[in-house]
Amino acid sequence: MRLxxxxxxxxxxxxxLAGLAGGxxxxxxxxxxxxxxSLRFIGEVDGAQAHDVxxxxxxxxxxxxxxxxxxxxLFGAGDKMRSLWVGVDECAELSRLQxxxxxxxxxxxxxxxxxxxxxxxxxxxxxxxxxxxxxxYLAHHAVFRGKPFAVREFVLFSSFLSxxxxxxxxxxxxxxxxxxx
Ligand code: 2AM
Numbered sequence: 311m312r313l314x315x316x317x318x319x320x321x322x323x324x325x326x327l328a329g330l331a332g333g334x335x336x337x338x339x340x341x342x343x344x345x346x347x348s349l350r351f352i353g354e355v356d357g358a359q360a361h362d363v364x365x366x367x368x369x370x371x372x373x374x375x376x377x378x379x380x381x382x383x384l385f386g387a388g389d390k391m392r393s394l395w396v397g398v399d400e401c402a403e404l405s406r407l408q409x410x411x412x413x414x415x416x417x418x419x420x421x422x423x424x425x426x427x428x429x430x431x432x433x434x435x436x437x438x439x440x441x442x443x444x445x446x447y448l449a450h451h452a453v454f455r456g457k458p459f460a461v462r463e464f465v466l467f468s469s470f471l472s473x474x475x476x477x478x479x480x481x482x483x484x485x486x487x488x489x490x491x
Contacts, residue, residue, distance in 0.1 A: 311360060312469045313352040313481070315367065315411055319345055319431065320459050323379065327396060327433065330382070330454065334447050336438035337394065344478055347377075347398070347431050349408050349464060350415060350423065359419070360481075366418035367466060367484050370410050374486045375403035379431060379456035382448060391440060394447075395430035396454060404429055407464065407486075462486055 319327070328342035352363060378399040386392035398404065408427050416422050463483045470477045 312354050312471075313360065313363060314348055314467055314469060315350040315352065315415075316465055316467055317347040317349065317377075317461055318463075318465055318480070319347065323456050323459060326456060327379075327431065330396070330433055330451060334394070334434065334440045334444055336436055336440050337434040338437055339434045340432055341475060344476060345431055345433075346465075346467070346478070347429060349427075350411050352415070352420065362418045363415060363420070364466065364482055366414040367411065367464075367482070370407075370414055370484060372407045372410055372486050373403065374460060374462050374488050375401065375407075376458050377401055377404060377461050378458040380454065382433070382451045382454055383430075384444075384448075385430075386436075389439070391436045391444075393432050393436065394434045394444075395432045396456070398429040398431075401429070404461070407461075411464070462488075 324342050324345045327345050331339040355363065378401075379396045380399050381397045382394065383397055384391060384394055405427070408429075412423060412427075463485045465480050465484070466482045467478045468481050470479070
């Protein structure tokens with residue numbers, strides 16, 4: 311199975327993000343139910359490896375925190391424009407959680423992720439040149455801000471690539487530690 315670790319987003323936020331879809335040529339928009347914030351792509355693993363991944367993630371202790379989405383930006387440029395995404399406000403707790411996940415998965419036997427983590431929620435992937443409308447789109451949505459939300463858990467998803475696009479299924483979720491009263 312193909313796995314990744316991510317944060318789910320509240321329904322109302324996904325509805326708002328889905329409202330950002332449209333208006334750019336050659337963009338394949340992520341289905342609203344698939345919008346998520348990826349923390350670690352794992353890729354293809356067998357049953358034993360999946361078990362080790364789960365055992366590693368269960369061990370992680372990290373506090374509940376608040377996160378806000380803000381701004382839109384791109385991965386890639388020119389002829390190699392890859393994707394359009396919504397960013398997040400600087401968040402030390404998110405970075406710490408991502409670091410813990412990375413280290414736990416490395417200890418469990420996965421090769422280290424070489425790319426620097428950049429928190430984002432992919433809105434669309436480009437299947438061709440988006441053309442000049444992209445600039446208007448970015449200018450128009452630069453001020454996007456999502457309502458802050460509480461992150462209480464992270465989720466291990468499996469990804470199945472069907473003819474109609476990716477189907478993401480939550481396989482396990484891992485609660486964060488509530489702030490002590
Ligand atoms: P993306 O949104 O930036 O494309 C499921 O595919 C999730 O894993 C997506 O959030 C995707 O990030 C992320 N991911 C990271 N590296 C990947 C890779 N090499 N192949 C597929 N998805 C990857």
